[in-house]
Amino acid sequence: MPRQVDHRQRRAQIAEAVCSLVAARGLEAVSLRDVAAEAGISMGRVQHYFRTKDEMLLFALEYVGERDVAGTRRDLAAVPGAPPRTVIRTVLAGLLDTDPRKVEAQRVGVAFLARALVEPALAAPLLQGYEGLQVLLEQAVRQAIAEGTVCATTDPRSAASEVFALADGLRVQTLLGHMAGERALEILDARLDRLFGG
Amino acid sequence: MPRQVDHRQRRAQIAEAVCSLVAARGLEAVSLRDVAAEAGISMGRVQHYFRTKDEMLLFALEYVGERDVAGTRRDLAAVPGAPPRTVIRTVLAGLLDTDPRKVEAQRVGVAFLARALVEPALAAPLLQGYEGLQVLLEQAVRQAIAEGTVCATTDPRSAASEVFALADGLRVQTLLGHMAGERALEILDARLDRLFGG
Numbered sequence: 001m002p003r004q005v006d007h008r009q010r011r012a013q014i015a016e017a018v019c020s021l022v023a024a025r026g027l028e029a030v031s032l033r034d035v036a037a038e039a040g041i042s043m044g045r046v047q048h049y050f051r052t053k054d055e056m057l058l059f060a061l062e063y064v065g066e067r068d069v070a071g072t073r074r075d076l077a078a079v080p081g082a083p084p085r086t087v088i089r090t091v092l093a094g095l096l097d098t099d100p101r102k103v104e105a106q107r108v109g110v111a112f113l114a115r116a117l118v119e120p121a122l123a124a125p126l127l128q129g130y131e132g133l134q135v136l137l138e139q140a141v142r143q144a145i146a147e148g149t150v151c152a153t154t155d156p157r158s159a160a161s162e163v164f165a166l167a168d169g170l171r172v173q174t175l176l177g178h179m180a181g182e183r184a185l186e187i188l189d190a191r192l193d194r195l196f197g198g
Numbered sequence: 199m200p201r202q203v204d205h206r207q208r209r210a211q212i213a214e215a216v217c218s219l220v221a222a223r224g225l226e227a228v229s230l231r232d233v234a235a236e237a238g239i240s241m242g243r244v245q246h247y248f249r250t251k252d253e254m255l256l257f258a259l260e261y262v263g264e265r266d267v268a269g270t271r272r273d274l275a276a277v278p279g280a281p282p283r284t285v286i287r288t289v290l291a292g293l294l295d296t297d298p299r300k301v302e303a304q305r306v307g308v309a310f311l312a313r314a315l316v317e318p319a320l321a322a323p324l325l326q327g328y329e330g331l332q333v334l335l336e337q338a339v340r341q342a343i344a345e346g347t348v349c350a351t352t353d354p355r356s357a358a359s360e361v362f363a364l365a366d367g368l369r370v371q372t373l374l375g376h377m378a379g380e381r382a383l384e385i386l387d388a389r390l391d392r393l394f395g396g
Binding site: 023024026027028029107113114115116117118119123126127130131134161164166167168169170171172173175176177178179183184187190191 | 363
């Protein structure tokens, strides 16, 4: 089915163009015309896939969400049988990654977050992403408790929620420039030091 | 100087209109025309004070920042001689307040945050606000260490940064709907329980 593959590739190409533009200029500066130019295809072709800007943004958000989840899974697969602390650290440090491509994804994430507050259709895929990470973190804390590396009186859900919110706050403060990326990782690691055997 | 007062009042009235619209529809949907309608004044009068949308947004951001700081100071003044934990809790719970006016300010804050990532002129007042809260939190942790309510080996800067980032992450996750406001306060309080005598 070469046509099928072509459609998927074309939509991915458009989504990548949306992300580059959103990271550089914000959501409001992105038009179908700009995206066509950035992706190097005709305006008509963009409109063939997406009738409105909102449709295009929603697809780009889902695309970037899936790309990020796939990236996290790849990071985790790179350390098979990793102890829970490594899993938690990998997931949360991913939010603070200073690799340019990750920073772009984080900037896009904040842009969509702001838009989702006033456009509930955009909140759904974001919430799904949050829920997925929350589950992953909770499982890791439960496993750590079972293995005895985290204190048995710890509530897995609360511990997972706390470190997740901490990393999310560090992400926002790092992107804005309130905190350096290395400093954010130090604070995250100090928190994990206390969770594991503190 | 009635003219002076009138100018200040008029600009404040415009800033309040900007905030209502940004909270309801996001930054991109706000035009000088909409703001004039929301504030109940003529378009020409808005343009008399602000030549461009960006000028108007910058003023509204500074205005809402000063209003928030004044609100936090009022909250703190309501508990004179408050112990450091009360100071820290008041500052951070302010970020998670579910009072409609506070939620509006938080939504406006996230909208401006997203815009500041691509518009450095808007980052300056936001960073100033972050710096102000950071200093306040550090002072409170130092005082708590001096009074013996926080462990003497605690690094005040790191502890302040951690609880601040935690509250900021909880704010974002609460606004998006990933977490209920009450749950966010529980997680914050559990963290403060550990900082103070844990």
